[in-house]
Amino acid sequence: MRIIRAKDYEEMSGLAADIIAEVIKEKPDCVLGLATGSTPLGVYEKLAAKYRAGELSFSRVATVNLDEYKGMGREDENSYFRFMRDNFFSKVDIRPENTHIPDGAEEEEKACRDYDRVLERVGRIDLQLLGIGHDGHIGFNEPAEAFSKTTHCVRLTEETAEANSRFFSGREEVPSYAYTMGVGSILSAKKVLMVAAGADKARILKKAAEGPVTPAVPASILQFHPDFTLVADAAALAELRG
Ligand code: GLP
Numbered sequence: 001m002r003i004i005r006a007k008d009y010e011e012m013s014g015l016a017a018d019i020i021a022e023v024i025k026e027k028p029d030c031v032l033g034l035a036t037g038s039t040p041l042g043v044y045e046k047l048a049a050k051y052r053a054g055e056l057s058f059s060r061v062a063t064v065n066l067d068e069y070k071g072m073g074r075e076d077e078n079s080y081f082r083f084m085r086d087n088f089f090s091k092v093d094i095r096p097e098n099t100h101i102p103d104g105a106e107e108e109e110k111a112c113r114d115y116d117r118v119l120e121r122v123g124r125i126d127l128q129l130l131g132i133g134h135d136g137h138i139g140f141n142e143p144a145e146a147f148s149k150t151t152h153c154v155r156l157t158e159e160t161a162e163a164n165s166r167f168f169s170g171r172e173e174v175p176s177y178a179y180t181m182g183v184g185s186i187l188s189a190k191k192v193l194m195v196a197a198g199a200d201k202a203r204i205l206k207k208a209a210e211g212p213v214t215p216a217v218p219a220s221i222l223q224f225h226p227d228f229t230l231v232a233d234a235a236a237l238a239e240l241r242g
Pocket of ligand 1: 132140160
């Protein structure tokens with residue numbers, strides 16, 4: 001596990017974008033695993049800036065997103081489909097048909113099965129970008145009794161629903177369930193890159209990076225990944241030993 005210490009959110013975003021840009025330059029038809037949440041927004045901005053500057057093209061890149069709220073249609077303003085389109089895909093030259101997100105409007109079994117087929121078809125993820133939830137969730141893999149393998153439906157914890165309610169008009173608007181890529185699929189990515197910022201992530205980052213590997217802290221499994229990089233700002237790293 002490699003930890004890259006950034007002084008602030010801006011620097012974290014730039015460093016993470018540089019790592020992703022390297023992967024694309026080395027392999028223009030790479031598969032990127034992408035994440036939502038507010039933390040990666042700066043990374044997407046930096047990547048879009050590289051595209052505008054003519055440094056980077058996404059024309060052959062394929063993407064697979066981690067998750068989507070159950071029951072949410074693509075055009076719903078709170079769908080992760082919209083989030084990705086508005087914050088990233090519309091700002092670069094990626095082909096919409098090369099971008100993939102679980103279908104929130106589809107019924108549970110079919111949505112998950114179809115998404116696993118998509119993952120199989122696009123092939124091994126070259127780099128998976130991740131944020132981290134306050135309870136250690138990655139994608140929407142909440143603390144559980146065991147690590148999940150493939151795409152599945154999860155019930156959001158109260159803490160996650162509360163944290164994500166800032167994107168909605170109120171807590172009661174937050175869906176109770178989501179479809180998420182399994183921890184197994186995340187782990188099979190060649191590289192995993194996590195971004196984290198802010199003092200509110202310090203406690204969980206310490207647990208995830210230095211605590212026991214346990215499904216009670218899903219992100220802790222990344223300690224076992226052979227190519228895992230954490231890029232975080234000073235506030236988020238405040239409780240780590242090293
Ligand atoms: C959501 C997403 C996660 C993300 C988490 C943290 O629950 N499903 O992928 O990591 O939020 O979000 P933020 O970066 O806004 O703290």
